[in-house]
Amino acid sequence: MAKKVxxxxxxxxxxNAIRILTSDDTIAPKNEETLRILKEKHPFPDVKETSLNFxxxxxFDFKISDKEIKDAIxxxxxxxxxGLDSLRPRHLKDLLGNGERFMSSNFLCSIKNFxxxxxxxxxxxxxxxxxxxxxLCAFNKKSGGIRxxxxxxxxxxxxxxxxxxxxxxxxxxxxxxxxxxxxxxCGAEVVTHAMRRYLQFSHNSDKVIFKIDYQNAFxxxxxxxxxxxxxxxxxxxLNFISKCYGEQSYLSFNEHNIISQRGxxxxxxxxxxWPFI
Numbered sequence: 343m344a345k346k347v348x349x350x351x352x353x354x355x356x357x358n359a360i361r362i363l364t365s366d367d368t369i370a371p372k373n374e375e376t377l378r379i380l381k382e383k384h385p386f387p388d389v390k391e392t393s394l395n396f397x398x399x400x401x402f403d404f405k406i407s408d409k410e411i412k413d414a415i416x417x418x419x420x421x422x423x424x425g426l427d428s429l430r431p432r433h434l435k436d437l438l439g440n441g442e443r444f445m446s447s448n449f450l451c452s453i454k455n456f457x458x459x460x461x462x463x464x465x466x467x468x469x470x471x472x473x474x475x476x477x478l479c480a481f482n483k484k485s486g487g488i489r490x491x492x493x494x495x496x497x498x499x500x501x502x503x504x505x506x507x508x509x510x511x512x513x514x515x516x517x518x519x520x521x522x523x524x525x526x527x528c529g530a531e532v533v534t535h536a537m538r539r540y541l542q543f544s545h546n547s548d549k550v551i552f553k554i555d556y557q558n559a560f561x562x563x564x565x566x567x568x569x570x571x572x573x574x575x576x577x578x579x580l581n582f583i584s585k586c587y588g589e590q591s592y593l594s595f596n597e598h599n600i601i602s603q604r605g606x607x608x609x610x611x612x613x614x615x616w617p618f619i
Contacts, residue, residue: 355421
């Protein structure tokens, strides 16, 4: 634990250093039983879910500014982990913040060209399952069972962050007032305080508060439904998102690869958007 805390502090990640010190979570053993549970949490899709083809989207002329790239890179939390390639957001921050203007400019240009390449869906089919895959680890829940934690490749997450910044205002107008989790600053906090205030005061209202917690919710989302909504509302990003979820990818747990063919991945920065589109 001391080494983990020291590592987080060295990254400037004080919040997670405190979380490690105060958390009762434990890492699940790396054995066949944990592997079995993880596979159960990532089931095969229904036949209907694999029957559609979304490779007919239009080409778009993407514009990404240096500021958008910088904002996306520095918005990663301190201490964010790396994916299968071990590249971490901290590495990107260091490359941008080393004071060498020429190197920084070349780096931004390379990142911009690569992100546009991703937006056009040009990742080769042979490496797509790895590029859109994730490292997978498992924690024991206090209530029993396993909580899977997944970490995708840094550059894929960076592309997703840039998309989130670009679509935020558009989807905010679609989502509000029924959904405040995406595009509304401090939306979750607003809902929490509003509900607390509602409950604390006596009133004669005939309304009720109904809370639902879906089991394994994001993994059970139908991918075709996601892609259909993206095609309707965000067609310019269909090539990128269909590469993420139009085909299977790998979730790496120790030396094993669990096939991800259903729902959205937990570490996908766009995952909070999909169930509500």
